[in-house]
Amino acid sequence: MIQLPDKFVEKMKGLLGDESDAFLKSYEEDRALGLRINPLKADPGEFVRQSSFLSEPVPWASEGFYYQAGQRPGKHPYHEAGVYYIQEPSAMAVVELLDPMPGEKILDLCAAPGGKTTHIAGKLKGKGFLLSNEIHPARAKILAQNVERMGIGNSVVTNEDSHSLSLKFPEFFDRIVVDAPCSGEGMFRKDEAARLEWSPDHVEVCARRQREILENAAGMLKSGGTMVYSTCTFSPEENEQVIESFLISHPDFSVVDKGERPGLSHGMPKWSKYGSEDLKKTFRIWPHQSEGEGHYLAVLKKEGDMVSERKRSSPAYLKDKVIWKEVELFLKELLADPEVFLDRKEYILFGEQLYLLPPEMIDLKGIKVIRPGLHMGTIKKNRFEPSHALALSLRKEEVLSWAEIPANHEDIVKYLKGQTLSAPFSWPVRLDKKGWVLVVTDGYSIGFAKLAAGILKNHYPKGLRWM
CATH class of the missing domain: 2.30.130.60 (Archaeosine Trna-guanine Transglycosylase; Chain: A, domain 4)
Structure with missing residues (x-):
């Protein structure tokens, strides 16, 4: 039996009224388990037909599926190959609402451990640019490992606070995800640490931090761009009230109604008991109504027309002909069509480590970079040794x-x-x-x-x- 904080129970009874009994009873039930197929590696439909452990699809996620308790997809060779990402089903809704398109520039601002980032990368299909940021160094390294495992080549992983990034990338991104750090109420069924850390004061601390992060994110979004704000908590202080405060101070933003989009409204009831008409366009996923944990989502649009790109400085690409000769020799010996890599110019050296940057990445100076792109390998004396990341980004036919x-x-x-x-x-x-x-x-x-x-x-x- 999960022991919920007394003040949390009292709060939820006041918030949900007649529904509170069903809500609290959900904590006695097993939580839903899900994973998301990686389209960079596998065709979701084909994989599901061949799979022995997937069950029903997650209704709001085109590549998401439930699996049964007792199965261990994390201890399967397919997991090591990056064929899928194990992810809480409700969390899959965020990127579906973001709706990224190939070729766009996307920011995942609070990205660890990598669920949203790897989901976005699959939607981009290798085209465009994804900046995946995490403020905590240890979590940023886990994020980079998951980016590598999923075979993603067009993501740069950074370890910065949102303010520092906003100075580096003003009005740069077409779409932004702000999956904000929160009090974690929606994760109480699976995360004991979140239950033990919870308090009304902690909720207020989280809300202040969320408003700051959202403010910085707004400055990085292009006019005409889309931003999704999400949390895994139930507190209106961290959800509707954050969005309401943001809209008051940013009249150039509005809430987008995504409820009529096929598949997305199923299992994601709009919150109709709190706030303005705008806030009724935002989403709540409740554990007693859906096969998933608690989540809040708001889709925000920045008004205005897309403007032409401002000129930005590029990184210092590799120009050492001796080093490049070794890399060129390796690529010709390994690949059926080496020109795919040889035609690119965006190579940089971090010490002895060679990376291929996304073409859209700007000058790296002044920001802490964990993974500047696809890790190609290591420059050693008179030879080039390929990286594990390069292997995971390739297909057999290549x-x-x-x-x-x-x-x-x-x-x-x-x-x-x-x-x-x-x-x-x-x-x-x-x-x-x-x-x-x-x-x-x-x-x-x-x-x-x-x-x-x-x-x-x-x-x-x-x-x-x-x-």
Whole structure:
């Protein structure tokens, strides 16, 4: 039995009235479990037809599905390959309401651990630019790891506060997600720490911080752009009242009514008991009404016409011809069509680490960058060693040499544990010549190995290896 804070129970009874009994009873029930298919890796429909553990679709998320308690999709090779992201079902609604389009510039301002960011990246289909920011350094590193696992090449991960970013990116983004840090009331069923930390004073502290973050986000949005504000809490102080205060001080913003969009209104009732007509266009997801935890969402539009891009300085791209020669040689030996990478110019060096930046990324000076783009690999003496991120961004048909290990074969576990694999191989391979080989499982890239004398030397990262 979950022990809820007494003042929280009292507050929710006042807020919900006759519905409070059903709401409180929901805490005695098992929570819904969900995951979202990564379209950069797999076709959602095809994957679901082949899957043995997915059940019903999440009604408000085109790539989201429920799975049953007792199943462990996080301990499957497909998870390591980035085929899906395990995500609380209600949280999937945020990016569906944002509705990002390929080619746009998107900001995920409070992005860790990566659910919204990886969802946005799937919608962008590799086209456009995604800035994924997290203020807490440890969480920013987790965010970067999830960006890598999902094979995302057009995201830059930063570790900044919202004010610093607003100075660097004025009126830069087409769409912004502000999934604001909150008191976490909607997560009480799954997060004991949120229950223990909760207090009325903590709610007020969160509300002040949310107003500040939203203010900074507004300055980074282009005229005509869209912003989604969301929390995983029930407190009007952190939800409707934050939006109401923001609208008063920003008459160039208005609430967008997304309720008529097919699929999105199902399970996401509008809040009709509090606030103005504008606030009745915002969304509440309740655990006693939907198969998901508590969530609040508001879609905001910045009035005005899109203006032409202002000129901004670009990063200092790689110009060292000796280094580039090694990279060029590697790409020609690995890829069926190396020109996909050779035609790009947006390469930079962070020490010995080579990254390929999204073309839209501006000068990096003055901001803390955790991941400046796609990590290509490491420049070592007289050679180039590819990164795990590069492997996860590739498909089998894009490389000259690959090894296809079925997900149910014992050798995929050996690979994930860092063990060497020796010929004769009992699964399909195409080995062009000795050197780097892309390891795939059921068609999904999962890492690199290096072929020499009939042996595939394991290059799965030590920090990710199964025990």
